[in-house]
Amino acid sequence: MEVVAVIDFETTGLSPAQGDRATEIAAVLLENGKIVDRYQSLMNAGVRIPSFIEGLTGISNAMIRQAPSAADVMREVTDFVGDIPLVAHNASFDCKFWDAELQRINRTRRQEFACSLLLSRRLLPHAPSHKLGALVEFANLPVAGRAHRALADAEMAASLLSHLAEELRRKFGIGQVTHELLRKIQGVPKAKVEQALAKHQQSQ
């Protein structure tokens, strides 16, 4: 598969529109099923992390106070990924925060997101749950570290994406898995995925 950047945010809550901010970001570059580069940083957005979120992520207000500014980190991470297409687990969430944090530094997103959650629902329909941790367990993938920390979750999402690409090769005979194809698959209604993939394979 072409190189993609799998990203994961930790945040103070669920919605930038409600004032929530990013507290940590990780991006891993995945090329031909292997992680070839990594970026990870805590970030200080100058807002308080609710105690529930401190417990969930292990990221404390004390840790954030010593972290570089959110603006500096977002400049670094956007420079790190450049124009490489993005992937996230439940990408609608990470895309909201990516766009909101970029807007604060007067930058705009340069690429589309693909979503490993939408892809898993289509390609692993029998998984008991489509939470990232549950999918990692279901597919016997390595646990990268503490769940709800950005780098561990980004690495596990990258492993999941490699597994999904392998499923596409093994079950549907698709040799060249591209970000564009992933975007296409995630937009097909679940009931029509096999039909769409068979048609795609015939066109190759």
Place this chain on the structure above:
DNA sequence: TGCCAGGCCCTCTTTAGGGCCTT
């Protein structure tokens, strides 16, 4: 004061409701 995300996806659906997923 009271409210508080939003998109996907299923179903006892489409003039709707509720669970899943992200923090």
